[in-house]
Amino acid sequence: MSHPPKSLWWDSLSQPLKIRESVDSNLELDVAIIGAGYTGLWSAYYLKQNEPNLKIGLIEANVAGFGASGRNGGWCSALFPVGLEKLAEQSDRQTAIRMQKTMFETVDEVGRIIEKEGIDAEWQKGGSYSIARDEIQLKRAKEETKHFKEWGFNDFDFTFFNQIEAINKINASNILGTTFTPHCASINPAKLVRQLAEVVEKNGIKIFENSQVTNFSKNRVFVNNQEIKAKFIINATEAYRSNFKQYKRTSIPVYSLMIATEPLSIETWDEIGLKNRETFADYRNLIIYGQRTKDNRFAFGGRGAPYHFGSKINPIFDQHQKTHRDLLETLIDIFPVIKGVKVTHTWGGPLAIARDWAPHVTFDKNSNILSAGCYVGDGVATANLAGRTISDLILNKESNLTSLPWVQHESKKWEIEPFRWIGINSTLQLAKFADVMEKKYKKETFVTKLLSKLRGH
Numbered sequence: 001m002s003h004p005p006k007s008l009w010w011d012s013l014s015q016p017l018k019i020r021e022s023v024d025s026n027l028e029l030d031v032a033i034i035g036a037g038y039t040g041l042w043s044a045y046y047l048k049q050n051e052p053n054l055k056i057g058l059i060e061a062n063v064a065g066f067g068a069s070g071r072n073g074g075w076c077s078a079l080f081p082v083g084l085e086k087l088a089e090q091s092d093r094q095t096a097i098r099m100q101k102t103m104f105e106t107v108d109e110v111g112r113i114i115e116k117e118g119i120d121a122e123w124q125k126g127g128s129y130s131i132a133r134d135e136i137q138l139k140r141a142k143e144e145t146k147h148f149k150e151w152g153f154n155d156f157d158f159t160f161f162n163q164i165e166a167i168n169k170i171n172a173s174n175i176l177g178t179t180f181t182p183h184c185a186s187i188n189p190a191k192l193v194r195q196l197a198e199v200v201e202k203n204g205i206k207i208f209e210n211s212q213v214t215n216f217s218k219n220r221v222f223v224n225n226q227e228i229k230a231k232f233i234i235n236a237t238e239a240y241r242s243n244f245k246q247y248k249r250t251s252i253p254v255y256s257l258m259i260a261t262e263p264l265s266i267e268t269w270d271e272i273g274l275k276n277r278e279t280f281a282d283y284r285n286l287i288i289y290g291q292r293t294k295d296n297r298f299a300f301g302g303r304g305a306p307y308h309f310g311s312k313i314n315p316i317f318d319q320h321q322k323t324h325r326d327l328l329e330t331l332i333d334i335f336p337v338i339k340g341v342k343v344t345h346t347w348g349g350p351l352a353i354a355r356d357w358a359p360h361v362t363f364d365k366n367s368n369i370l371s372a373g374c375y376v377g378d379g380v381a382t383a384n385l386a387g388r389t390i391s392d393l394i395l396n397k398e399s400n401l402t403s404l405p406w407v408q409h410e411s412k413k414w415e416i417e418p419f420r421w422i423g424i425n426s427t428l429q430l431a432k433f434a435d436v437m438e439k440k441y442k443k444e445t446f447v448t449k450l451l452s453k454l455r456g457h
């Protein structure tokens, strides 16, 4: 068992960590859920709400919230990593639009349960800005706005603010404009996952910790030399799924890294803006994301850390000096007013990406094994949708959720090594290179086009 990850979020928890009991005898359950992150916990929560008699157990290798759920950027957003065109190709135009609208509703559903269950997750639904700081980014911002309009969404879902309007909202250096969507809340992810675990427990669901599942197959889960018999099994291990032989090439664990600054003065925030704790990103190739925390820090993250050969996951990869340094430089470049700020926390963790960048919920009716994940870093709200969908699938309820295009979606497998390692790390380097080239030559290069081809969208 690894220790809980070090992060701003885990340090903010008020209660000392008490580890729950492990699996130490053979068990019989209706539903065995492997992994106690958002996917596992939301699945348990809705299943129990809809069918109180079910005997449900969550089996967690570490502690509830140990994975990405306890250490992410805290964007509870309606982002879905598959574009509307792609979704329409897999279904039809109306269904693609319904998927996006369901994501909007999902953000509110998370907020609704947080309120109903009295969870203090530092929730604030202030929306999200994607800023443009050069002409190329501005073009992308305008194109994205036009794209949403073409798909029938209006200014209440996605809008564009020009330079003067943008500066008043988020005073980033060189800002030329920004897009805005109200469908995003800032949260403290560890508070959400840890308190959701308590809610689930109070509802009569058993959580086992320090219990690493070594293998599972139809109706059987193996852990700590014990066997759990279950009618249904849910694989809710996301980035860690590639540790199971049968899932090895269904996703890759990609590290996203974060930093947190010391709390900033109110005067500094008056200069920066983000009055409603809106989350923020920009239109560069290598993803960055940030939020103003409830205690007035920046929590800021991004990609760029290397992929590790053989899809290896190890707590030492949560630290990568160069990436953490680059993150601080980027943050200061965006908000020069914070120059000299202290970084109090650096951390990171793995998230799962499928070969076609598509998340899924699947239900194999032969084995009664379900799986959800591959959220590509957009899993905070999406895992809630997965939980509700899984509940409907297990309870055999055909619903608006079970007919969404990501249900039963199967992605192609990732390449074998060393091609996987070469391909992923080259793509990461290309993304960095594309950003440097764009900054230097002020125009979109072939590298950007190549990148979007490689990602399949």
Ligand SMILES: Cc1cc2nc3c(=O)[nH]c(=O)nc-3n(C[C@H](O)[C@H](O)[C@H](O)COP(=O)(O)OP(=O)(O)OC[C@H]3O[C@@H](n4cnc5c(N)ncnc54)[C@H](O)[C@@H]3O)c2cc1C
Pocket (backbone or CB within 6 Å): 034, 035, 036, 037, 038, 039, 040, 059, 060, 061, 062, 063, 064, 065, 066, 067, 068, 069, 070, 071, 072, 073, 074, 075, 076, 077, 211, 212, 213, 214, 236, 237, 238, 239, 240, 241, 255, 256, 257, 258, 289, 301, 348, 349, 350, 351, 372, 373, 375, 376, 377, 378, 379, 380, 381, 382, 383
């Ligand atoms: C740094 C970072 C920033 C991110 N930022 C955002 C963001 O701002 N917004 C957003 O929407 N998404 C974000 N994401 C992604 C998001 O956090 C995840 O998609 C989401 O939390 C996945 O939830 P999960 O429950 O499926 O997986 P996890 O939270 O990873 O949970 C899986 C659990 O399974 C357990 N497990 C693994 N193997 C076993 C085993 N063999 N036996 C038993 N248990 C096992 C793990 O210990 C873990 O607790 C971010 C991710 C990272 C890493």
